[in-house]
Amino acid sequence: MSWTRKHLLGLQDLSRDEIQLILDTAEPCKEIFTRPIKKLPTLRGRVMVNLFYEPSTRTRTSFELAGKWMSVDVINISTNLSSVAKGESLKDTAKTIEALGADFVVIRHYAAGSAKLLAETVQVSVINAGDGAHEHPTQALLDLFTIRDKKGSIEGLHVAIVGDILHSRVARSNIWGLTKMGAKVTVIGPPTLIPQEIEQMGAEVSYDLDEVIPHVDVINMLRIQKERQVAGLFPSLREYSVLYGLNRRRLDQARDDVLVIHPGPTNLGVEITSEVAEDPRASIDEQVTNGVAVRMAVLYLLSGGKDIP
Amino acid sequence: MAIKAHIMDEEGIRRCLRRIAHEILERNRGVENLGLVGIRTRGVPLAERLARNIEEIEGKPVLAGTLDITLYRDDLTMVAPQPLVRKTEIPFDVTDRRLVLVDDVLYTGRTVRAALDALMDLGRPQSIQLAVLVDRGHRELPIRADYVGKNVPTSHREDVQVFLLEVDGEDKVLITEQV
Numbered sequence: 001m002s003w004t005r006k007h008l009l010g011l012q013d014l015s016r017d018e019i020q021l022i023l024d025t026a027e028p029c030k031e032i033f034t035r036p037i038k039k040l041p042t043l044r045g046r047v048m049v050n051l052f053y054e055p056s057t058r059t060r061t062s063f064e065l066a067g068k069w070m071s072v073d074v075i076n077i078s079t080n081l082s083s084v085a086k087g088e089s090l091k092d093t094a095k096t097i098e099a100l101g102a103d104f105v106v107i108r109h110y111a112a113g114s115a116k117l118l119a120e121t122v123q124v125s126v127i128n129a130g131d132g133a134h135e136h137p138t139q140a141l142l143d144l145f146t147i148r149d150k151k152g153s154i155e156g157l158h159v160a161i162v163g164d165i166l167h168s169r170v171a172r173s174n175i176w177g178l179t180k181m182g183a184k185v186t187v188i189g190p191p192t193l194i195p196q197e198i199e200q201m202g203a204e205v206s207y208d209l210d211e212v213i214p215h216v217d218v219i220n221m222l223r224i225q226k227e228r229q230v231a232g233l234f235p236s237l238r239e240y241s242v243l244y245g246l247n248r249r250r251l252d253q254a255r256d257d258v259l260v261i262h263p264g265p266t267n268l269g270v271e272i273t274s275e276v277a278e279d280p281r282a283s284i285d286e287q288v289t290n291g292v293a294v295r296m297a298v299l300y301l302l303s304g305g306k307d308i309p
Numbered sequence: 310m311a312i313k314a315h316i317m318d319e320e321g322i323r324r325c326l327r328r329i330a331h332e333i334l335e336r337n338r339g340v341e342n343l344g345l346v347g348i349r350t351r352g353v354p355l356a357e358r359l360a361r362n363i364e365e366i367e368g369k370p371v372l373a374g375t376l377d378i379t380l381y382r383d384d385l386t387m388v389a390p391q392p393l394v395r396k397t398e399i400p401f402d403v404t405d406r407r408l409v410l411v412d413d414v415l416y417t418g419r420t421v422r423a424a425l426d427a428l429m430d431l432g433r434p435q436s437i438q439l440a441v442l443v444d445r446g447h448r449e450l451p452i453r454a455d456y457v458g459k460n461v462p463t464s465h466r467e468d469v470q471v472f473l474l475e476v477d478g479e480d481k482v483l484i485t486e487q488v
Contacts, residue, residue, distance in 0.1 A: 002390040028377060028396045037430050042380040070380075297394075300380070304391030 006305040007119045007126045008298055010135035011176040019177060023145050025297035026290070032069055033289060043070040043303055048104040049097045050076045052129070053084070056108055058264050058288060059129050059139070063106045066295035072104070090114060091121050098122045104299060107131070125302045133167050138298060139263050140173030142291040144181060146283050147218055149290065150259050155182035160212055161203070162244060163222030163271055166193045166233075170263045171222060175201045186212055189244060192233040209244055213253050221246050221262045221272050237270050247273045251281070261287055310468075310485045316461055317482035322442065322473075325458035326355070329440055330362035332456050337407055342435070344406045345373040348424050349395055351413035352376075354475035355442060359411060374399030376410075381423035397427070404432035409456075413471040415441040418452035443482060445469045 001017045011019065032038050048067045050060050060076065067074040077084075077093075084093060090109070097105055104125045107115050112132035119126040130136040148154050159178050165171045165187045178185050179202040186204045187194060194205055206212050213219070224240065234240050246260065260272075260282040268274045277284055317325070337343050340363060347356030353375050360373040379394045410424055421439060428434060440456035445463040463469060463484060470483045 002393075004390055025394050028380075028394050031397060035431060039430070040380045041426065042385060300394065301391055304385070304389040306389055 003301040004305055006302060007115075007128075008137055008302060009115050009119060009126065009128045011137050011140055011173045011180070012135065014137075014176075014180070016180045016182075019141070019144065019180060022141055022294065022297050022301065023148060025301060026141075026145050026293040029296040029300075030290065030293035032296075033293075038069050039071060040069060041071050043067075043072045043299060046070075046072045046103040046303065047101055048072045048074050048106065048299070049100070049102045050074065050106045050129075051079075051093065051097065052077070052108040053079045053114075054108050054110055054130070056129070058291065059108065059136075060106075062288065062291040063127075063129065063138075063295050066292050066299060067104075069292070070296055070299055072299065075100075075102075090118065094118050094122045094124075098124055104302065125305065127298060127302065130169050133169050133172070135173045135176075136169040136263075137173050137177075138291070138295055139170050140177040141298070142287055142294045143170075143174055143220060143261055143263070144177050145290045145294050146261055146287050147183075147259060149286075150283060151217060154178065157183045157217040158186070158215060159183050159218040159220060160186050160188055160209075160216040161220045161222065162188045162209060162246070164193045164224055165189050165198060165222070166195050167225050168222050172201070174220060175203045179203070186216070188212055190234050190240070209250065210253065213250055214255070216254070216258065218259045218261065219246065219254065221260065221266075223263060223265065224267055224270050226267070237267075241270050245269075245271055245273065246276050248275050251276050251279065257281075259283060264288070311488045312483050313467065313486050314484040315481065316443075316469075316484060317459060317480075319474075319480040322458070322480050322482070325442060326358050327362055329456045329458060330359050330366055333359070333409055333438075333440065334363060334367055336438070336455070340367055340369050340371040342405070342407055343371050343409065344399075344401055344403065345371060345409050345411055346376050346399060346424075346428065347373065348410065348412045348420060349375060349377045351471055351473050351476055352411045354473050355413060355440075356411040357475075359409075359440065372401045374401065376424055376427055378420060378423040378427050381427045383419060383423065397431075399431060402432060403428060403434045405435050408434045408437045409440050410437055411440045413442050413473075414469050415439070415444045415452075415454050415457075416447055416469075418448045418450035421452050422450050442471060443469050 064074050106127045106129045108129040112134035114131045115128035188206045345356040347353035363371045375398045377395045377397045438455040441454045442458040444457045468485045472481045
């Protein structure tokens with residue numbers, strides 16, 4: 001198995017073997033955290049541009065650190081401080097980045113399909129860091145990495161994805177990734193926040209968290225995206241929390257070896273209580289660490305990729 | 310690929326490693342502060358065999374680890390797709406230690422150059438020596454081995470292929486040539 005892709009746009013396009021290769025490559029990359037000198041010469045002289053049209057702490061800093069540890073020169077563009085605020089289009093911004101000689105562009109954008117559009121516009125390697133409610137492949141890859149790390153294997157596991165599935169690119173990428181790796185996925189949330197197409201992606205649907213929780217190996221709690229809620233999808237955060245929040249009582253119904261993950265940032269007291277977030281069965285901080293390793297692996301593999309999708 | 314010569318068999322490899330183990334002990338006056346580091350892939354079983362030999366001779370164990378140099382290669386911009394990266398596992402602190410780097414074939418010296426950089430990123434060893442099963446010449450960098458199993462003059466068109474039981478199911482060293 002060798003890597004030939006130039007872009008990472010989503011997990012829907014990837015084969016099981018390709019996902020496996022990213023996870024296997026991330027494994028040795030994680031070792032750098034134990035080193036006194038956190039720097040590899042691998043991608044010296046390469047340039048990466050972080051182009052973020054939406055706010056982000058974890059993903060942007062994680063990509064930045066992954067790049068820096070591989071000796072990539074990293075430039076951050078926050079669109080509210082750049083010419084985008086003057087009305088520059090995505091394509092024009094992309095052309096500028098290309099003219100600067102960038103090798104990678106990491107894009108976070110509110111519109112689904114923007115990463116693909118960018119990949120068709122420029123000669124640069126494009127990495128999707130979240131496009132609308134479509135995909136967020138590196139988040140799902142770090143979730144898969146964390147699950148494999150804690151459980152040994154993904155094949156045969158039962159994973160619950162809980163919360164706002166409708167607005168969640170993390171959920172979509174996770175469903176593609178988990179089902180390709182042989183896990184069973186159940187999505188759980190209020191009926192208004194579960195889109196109809198989700199069953200066609202290979203996931204089962206439930207509206208009752210208490211019924212599912214005793215049977216799963218992994219619980220992936222999604223963030224309630226307050227910025228994307230339109231009125232009326234659920235009555236109140238309080239009611240949501242009562243029905244779908246992960247608290248001590250619910251966690252006690254789960255298996256002793258259940259793994260709790262959350263893409264962050266957490267709305268403590270809404271989808272997850274601080275007590276659960278700090279429980280030894282939760283690996284939320286380790287997900288952040290694993291995120292850097294997975295992104296290092298992605299940069300390494302893409303730098304040898306040639307194709308144009 | 311045509312086989313031109315069979316330059317070592319199981320016995321030959323065994324004797325070479327025994328001698329190198331003695332030489333390492335002589336040069337370093339024992340196993341004190343010593344660490345062996347095998348370069349993936351075939352340097353790893355060679356380092357393990359040297360460690361077993363040294364323990365048999367000296368009656369004391371010696372530390373051994375595994376180095377993957379992929380992320381330090383100087384030809385990554387020229388090869389595509391990217392070569393597989395595997396784990397570096399050195400279960401001891403390299404700082405102030407006398408290290409012996411172990412590989413199967415010494416050729417251009419570029420792998421050793423990468424390995425030296427990789428080791429320096431892990432700490433500050435007191436010294437680094439180099440042990441190889443075969444030195445086939447044609448160095449492109451100012452690097453030489455401290456311990457050599459066999460010096461084998463070769464041409465660029467030839468290839469030295471080392472087979473080891475742990476990786477390949479048998480022990481032998483061949484010279485092959487492209488036809």
